[in-house]
Amino acid sequence: MEIREAQQLWSALPGWLNTAGYGLPPAPAWDALQAALGDWRTGATFATDWDGATGLARAGFARLLAVPEGDVAVGAQASQLLAPVATAVADGSRVVVPEVEFTSNLFPWLVHGDRLKVVTVPTDRLVETVAAGCDLVAFSLVQSATGEVAPYEQVIAAARGVGATVVVDASQACGWLPFDAELADVVVVSAYKWLMCPRGAAFAYLSPRFRDGVRPIAAGWFAGADLRDSYYGPEMRLAGDARRFDVSPAWFSWIGAAPALAVVEQIGIAAIHDHNVALANRFLAGLDRPAGDSAIVTFDARDAGAALSAAGVRVAQRAGRLRASFHVYNTQADVDRALDVLTG
Missing domain, CATH: 3.90.1150.10 (Aspartate Aminotransferase, domain 1)
Known part of the structure; x- marks a missing residue:
């Protein structure tokens, strides 16, 4: 288009x-949302009829990033998706973050300040600081405060050189800036900005090499291997892929998200x-x-x-x-x- x-x-x-x-x-997202709100108002449908939109949105996001659908988790906001990632980082780890970083990708690390060493640096010193040694680097692909585009591949090369994990907040990039998501270990996106979804829809790319060591601390029924068999009782039956990090979706956010992502894909x-x-x-x-x-x-x-x-x-x-x-x-x-x- x-x-x-x-x-x-x-x-x-x-x-x-x-x-x-x-x-x-875009109009398809607005129209889908209005139709769903009308059904909600009158009780014209079942909640299960709304669940499918989340899967469509997940698939659309995976195509936009050219990553496997099974590597994508859905959530509500960037910091919520980062919470289990930060919890999984080993005690004593050195975490490097730009000092101008939006707090959704800063507070999840700082709340572990009693056990992690969080170092903030100017953006123009990010590559050299990572190369000097760290365990994890977390940064925005595009900075909210300045619009600065990070030297993505340089940061990743520096991180790989010292064996560091790479966590990227692409909320201000995804939807207009092409990038190779699979170079990172984790990429989170709040989708209400450049992807033009309703607020309350967010995504995380979680690479298989990293996520197997992360505990899904927010697991609920929507993280189950079979959603309809995950309502009640033991034993725990979580999905085998990134879906085990899903949180139960805010239905209307996802109903608007799926067609919005489809428009981005078409363009x-x-x-x-x-x-x-x-x-x-x-x-x-x-x-x-x-x-x-x-x-x-x-x-x-x-x-x-x-x-x-x-x-x-x-x-x-x-x-x-x-x-x-x-x-x-x-x-x-x-x-x-x-x-x-x-x-x-």
């Missing part, structure tokens, strides 16, 4: 430049990447700044926040700067609307 054709699937008001805050649903992440980065670079050029490699741009213009809002431009404020983020439903007109305020 071409970008111009795909844009007809959204009802975005002009000036929405905050996908890094939350993504907007293609490579095409979305080129579109998004081109818009971001148009914005940077308008600010007399060099081109970058990210769909997220931050800039010092806090005094312009009110003027941007008055012009219908919605951006975020993060770490003392304004943040604009560009996605598939944005156009050059959105960029120029913002620039008219900032440079007019």
Whole structure:
């Protein structure tokens, strides 16, 4: 599906430049969600009819990342999916995290500060710090506060050189930035941003080489090998693959997630990447700044926040700067609307 054709699937008001805050649903996702809410309101169906959406979403996410479906767990948020991973890290381990890291990929390690040595470093020192020795490195593929794209393969090479585990938060990347997920041990994604799913849908890629040593501490019926045989009683009957890390799904989040992921797949992440980065670079050029490699741009213009809002431009404020983020439903007109305020 071409970008111009795909844009007809959204009802975005002009000036929405905050996908890094939350993504907007394409029509198939919105329509599916409204239909399910109608059924819920009237009791027109059974809950089991909603469970299938989670499997469709899992399969769609696996295809987007080009990983086996059996290596994907579903959850509600990034930190929840990271909790069993952090619990499995051996006492005394050295964990390296960027100091600007969003806390969903920082607090899960810091809560174990009594037994783990968590070291935070500037992003430009991440590779050298990992190469100097650590047991685990956890980092965002794209930083929420700055839009900085991590040197993914360099960090992984450094980690492999010292035998360290690699944990990646791709919440601000997955949906616009192509990457090889199987190079990492764990990749978590909150899907309500660039994948444009309802909040409450999140995924984890858990490599087989790593997950066998992790205890599924949140296991419940949805982690069972046979869901319909997992309601009551012993013995424990967990799934043999990454599904044993699933938590019971918030139905409506997944009903919206499956068609949203299908739209991303139809367009293609490579095409979305080129579109998004081109818009971001148009914005940077308008600010007399060099081109970058990210769909997220931050800039010092806090005094312009009110003027941007008055012009219908919605951006975020993060770490003392304004943040604009560009996605598939944005156009050059959105960029120029913002620039008219900032440079007019």
